[in-house]
Amino acid sequence: DAKTTQPNSMESNEEEPVHLPCNHSTISGTDYIHWYRQLPSQGPEYVIHGLTSNVNNRMASLAIAEDRKSSTLILHRATLRDAAVYYCILRPTGANSKLTFGKGITLSVRP
């Protein structure tokens, strides 16, 4: 499985935008980029996914570089509830659909 690299941690202020980076230089053409997050004492939660084009949903936006070697998860207005570990995951299509989690990035939100 292709690997992703994320910073260990990031801090943000409440109500400000947050940009969480992810590098995946060995991504293959059929790999989808998925983001999950895990709030304290909870199971992981799906956030967003994309293949080539930027994606928006009610939770976040996903910006994918043109060469697909990196992506950025954007939370438009961070809230205290967004404090969590965010995982960037590459998921091949056509393969069994397990998720391979790395260490993720721990986001802290200051009030």
Next chain:
Amino acid sequence: DSGVTQTPKHLITATGQRVTLRCSPRSGDLSVYWYQQSLDQGLQFLIHYYNGEERAKGNILERFSAQQFPDLHSELNLSSLELGDSALYFCASSEGDYLSYEQYFGPGTRLTVT
């Protein structure tokens, strides 16, 4: 609330014992996945069932086994427990097999082996 339920929430048992963790997927979901989360290994995929059939195995020990029943609920059996098996065990479900994009995770079962 993801719609995935897991029981029990907490389990404390002794080394050498056997336990069964139970998972009920979201209504309509045919796939069930099991993951283990420990402090040193992080979140690791264990096994995937689709409509009663095993589809993929990850880092699952031989002492562990799972099955998915006709009503689609799943059980993870852990035997000859060791201290290192203490972890959070998550079940996730999705609508289909490899074409499903989202997995919905349950709240987890925290297993403590003493």
